[in-house]
Amino acid sequence: MARSPMMRDRVSASILDAAATLLAEEGDSASMAQIAASAGVGRATLYRYFPTREALVRGLSSAAIDDLAGRIDAAALDQVPVREAVARTVRAFVTAGATWAALARIGREDWKDPVDLETRVVTPVRALLERGVADGTLRRDLPAQAVVTLFTGMLELGLRLVLEQGLGVEDASATTTALFLDGAAAQES
Amino acid sequence: MARSPMMRDRVSASILDAAATLLAEEGDSASMAQIAASAGVGRATLYRYFPTREALVRGLSSAAIDDLAGRIDAAALDQVPVREAVARTVRAFVTAGATWAALARIGREDWKDPVDLETRVVTPVRALLERGVADGTLRRDLPAQAVVTLFTGMLELGLRLVLEQGLGVEDASATTTALFLDGAAAQES
Amino acid sequence: MARSPMMRDRVSASILDAAATLLAEEGDSASMAQIAASAGVGRATLYRYFPTREALVRGLSSAAIDDLAGRIDAAALDQVPVREAVARTVRAFVTAGATWAALARIGREDWKDPVDLETRVVTPVRALLERGVADGTLRRDLPAQAVVTLFTGMLELGLRLVLEQGLGVEDASATTTALFLDGAAAQES
Amino acid sequence: MARSPMMRDRVSASILDAAATLLAEEGDSASMAQIAASAGVGRATLYRYFPTREALVRGLSSAAIDDLAGRIDAAALDQVPVREAVARTVRAFVTAGATWAALARIGREDWKDPVDLETRVVTPVRALLERGVADGTLRRDLPAQAVVTLFTGMLELGLRLVLEQGLGVEDASATTTALFLDGAAAQES
DNA sequence: CAGTAAGCGAGACGGTACGTCGGGTCTTACC
């Protein structure tokens, strides 16, 4: 059936859109019925695409991770100096995150698809940080895994600057990048 | 009734304990009935103390903030050099946070009592950072509000190092402090 | 709890009443929600009393059989001549049945609680017919079990005369009794 | 298309067969999908032939009534004595009914096509009973309409003897006929 | 020391969301 794949994607997309909007607005209290209605689709159809509320959130998360992974790929992190690559990473996350604000309103563990996120986002970031350590751009006296965690966490903080404080994407990214790279302490020239 | 106040506190405490444990274990899916049972208390009594699930979470949050505020007071932030005060703040939060892991599993906006947290925790932190800027310890080229947000966010990240990666409290605090103050970039000689 | 048993009965009765009315009116298409609403009770409460639609119908059936068994007991079938006892049985069934018209609109096998109906209604009827055969009032050339089945079936037919044809209870009973006892053929002088 | 009419009948027949079997086995809980599958036909096709579940049941009923009407016609009721004609009617119904056991498991009002049944079955029966009254074979002291209802009802009871008690068709018919004509009371010679 | 008022457990209740399922309508591809 030719229409199947296309239609499936269209419907799926409109459901994800509606879900993203509603969940961002009303948080976890948005009901499946509301989401279905807001997607212009029957409740049964919603369940056909995402058999569970949790599956829907995972779908949202998958889309977000796809989006983010695309931006990170496009950033060509391994072809620019480490400091620039870090800046691009922050900018990519903050920009993407603004699109998927819904996920910021939902519990942490729920949506982090452990596989996708790890392989498609964390891995390049880890590689970037390792390259930085290797070429002497980044300090080597901090535990690597902890730095990865802190950096990915700071990506969310940069997003929070935009969502909760109304900072511009560029300002938020720049500040976050600056803090991560050089810290808050005044440089003792 | 003389026993009232004491009893109220005892019961309230055991409810909060049970809630903290259960919510930390099972997240948002723990039901009020489970919490009541696990506190050795009738469901009705639970509702007498916390008329709403949200009120219960707020109670948890209040206790956590009390705890944290106590530690911050005890840290005498304004009587030690800024760098040391920052380290103490991180350590205080990470230490306290481990006790209140439950709150880390629940959505952001739910539990942040906007008043208490702001006045008792954020204010001293803001003061500390302002002092740092004023005395030249901290850089002045970053937007103050954003730095406050990033720093408080990094406190949570430090906690995450402990909860999710099994890092020790001291290591997590040290790494977080180092990253916040001096950044990840290698110092240029 | 003193109120429990009484209240349970009151609520249960009002649910059964509402169910009887609605099912008699609209047949199987009446929804559980409608029944609950019409009983002045929440849907959840309805399910607390009758965990399944089928259980509700069984409850209806139980009440109907109780009712009918009471009337049959009151008829003292074994203390009057067989012909009179047959007449009383028919009258009892037709009278009771009019109260439980709902069950006439629902599938046969669903509601016939095989135990209660058999022991409390069919047994006395069988005894009555056997007595009739023994004392020479009833013919002995027909298979006993078949006669029991035909008689109990004719009870339903007598009820049908009332429900579907608007015959009076007395007329319907008399005609049914007459047909069962003496048949439709003219007595040969 | 020349093959249409034939095909329509073939498909229609296989659907009716499947429906009769399934409904007889599982009662009202058989789903349209099951019936379609069991007829080796797509669900959509089933709906093309019988746009509604109710229409399908009516179709079943129509076929049953056709069958029954054929047998009644063949019985030449008006050309034999009344008692014999009654016996033939009972035998016709019981024989036909065994083929359409499905309908015995479904609610009364659903399948009785008011037109067909009335004109093709009840009318001859009524005529037969009226003839009996007119020629003195049947008693005249019972309300005619009620006797018709009771007699048609007893036809179903005779069928029930076969379906539920395993009686042979001949025995069941004979007993039912005997009971209807001469009653259960011993003849007072 | 007996009476009493408060807090407690137990649990029924109305309401609402969830996930499942069947009915009936429709479109698309195949033959």
Added chain:
DNA sequence: GGTAAGACCCGACGTACCGTCTCGCTTACTG
């Protein structure tokens, strides 16, 4: 042009949880 496949909407079903309520009991203060 009719058939099979199957997506879609609608609404009922049965389950679970929330927050409210009313009981009857215990318990610790009070006259």
